[in-house]
Structures are given as C-alpha cells and as structure tokens.
Amino acid sequence: MSIRQPVSVKFILTEQTKQQILTEQRRQIEQLTAEMDQIEQQGKLALEQAMTQGGSAAQEVRQQIEQERNQRMEQREQLIQQIQQIQQIQQLELGTELQNMTVETMVDVNVGDDWGMVLMGSEIIIKDGIVHEIRRGGQPV
Template sequence: MLIRQPVAVKFILTESTKQQILSEHRRQIERLTAELEQLEAQGAQAVEQAMAQGGDVAQQVRQRFEQEKAARVQQRDQLIQQIQQIQQMELGTEIQNMNVETNVEVRVGDDWGKILRGAEIIIKDGVVHEIRRGGESVQE
C-alpha cells in the first residue's frame, strides 16, 4: 500500500548559504523600506483627496494605509530578527527549510514507528547531501 508522507527538507548552514540568506533578507528589507516610503507618500496624497469627501472617509483611508504600513514594518522586523539569529548560528547547523511530500510503500511487517518518524532530505551548498528515513541515513 502507498501512503503520502511529508518529507522535511533541511539545509546545512555553510558560509556560502549563510551569506546567501543574509543577502536575500537584506534585499527584502530594502524592498520593504522602499514600499514603506511609497506608502507614506501615497497615503498622504490619498488622505488629502479623501478630506474633500469628508472626515470619515479620510479617517478610513488613513487607517487602511496605517494597516498596510504596520504589516510591512512587522515583516521588516521579522527579517531583522532572522538576520540576527542566522548571524549567531554555528556553521554546520541543520536548518528546516520546507516540506515536500512523497509516496511511501507500507508493507505488512514494516516498523510503523520508523515510518512515522518520516524522511528528511539534507542539502549542503545546493546539493543533496543526505537522505534519511526513520532517522537513518539511506543510500539511493
């Protein structure tokens, strides 16, 4: 019988991957900062235009822009926090990246505990470094 099972994809933190992650996070922070500046300008202009329609409309427009700005500030703060965490991590640390799914064949007599422990794919510098099933390394 075939069952679907999640597979954890992890990567080993090397100097190269560390720099890639930090660079990507910094680019995202720059993008969010630019979006915040743009929202600030657009928000001021939109509120000004809404004032002609009345105070309630202007207040709603202002709230919408404040929510948009707050969401981006929160994203930026999370990225800054992640940068700090990555900088403190030791090289060689395994970091959870994503999950994918696979089909696993289950037969009578299989160790269910091993099946439940699932599988992992370990990536090092963009190359599959190791595959684990049930916590044990397998060669495929």
C-alpha cells in the same frame, strides 16, 4: 499500500549558505522599506484628495494608510528578528545540519516492513542548493 509521510528537509551550513540567507533577509527588509515609502507617498496623495471631499473620507483614508504602515512595520520587525537569528546561525560551525522545511511524500508500506523505520521517516539533505543526501529511517538511501 501507500501512505503520505512528512519528509524533513535540512541544509548543511556552508559559507555560501550563510551568505545566501543573510542576503535574502536583507533584500526582504529593503523591499518592505520601499513598500512603506510608497505607501507613505500614495497615502499623502490620497489624503489630499480625500480632504477635498470632506472630513469622514479623509479619516477613512488616514486609517487605511496607518493600517498598511503598521502591517509593513510588523513584517519588517519580524525580518529583523530573523536576521538576529541568522546572526546566531553565523556563529554555528560549518557543516551543521539545520532544519529548513517539511515536505510530503508517498511511502509504500508492505507486510513485513519495520514499522519503527517507517515512522522514523525520511530526510533530504541540501548542500549549497543541491541534494546532497537522502535518508530513510535515519540511514542513507
């Protein structure tokens, strides 16, 4: 019988991994900042056009602009908090295993299998973007 089971994906902290994480977070913040600037510019133009149509249209446009701006600011703040967490990661010892994500796999379960080992699940260990080790039930495969 086959069952679906979550697989923990962890990465081994290396200097390269630290830099990749930080670079990606900074890129995302820069992208959000650029989107906010673009929304601001587009909003000014849309507001000017709406003002010529009347007060209610201008008010709707103003609300939409504010909503978009607030949404981007929230996303940016979340990324900044993540960077603070990453700075904590920077202080961790190289070689530390960190949880990254969970994926799902199919596992064959047979009569006589140790159910405890099946429940322990599997792990995929990544080092510098390459699968470094696969563990099943805590033991290397």
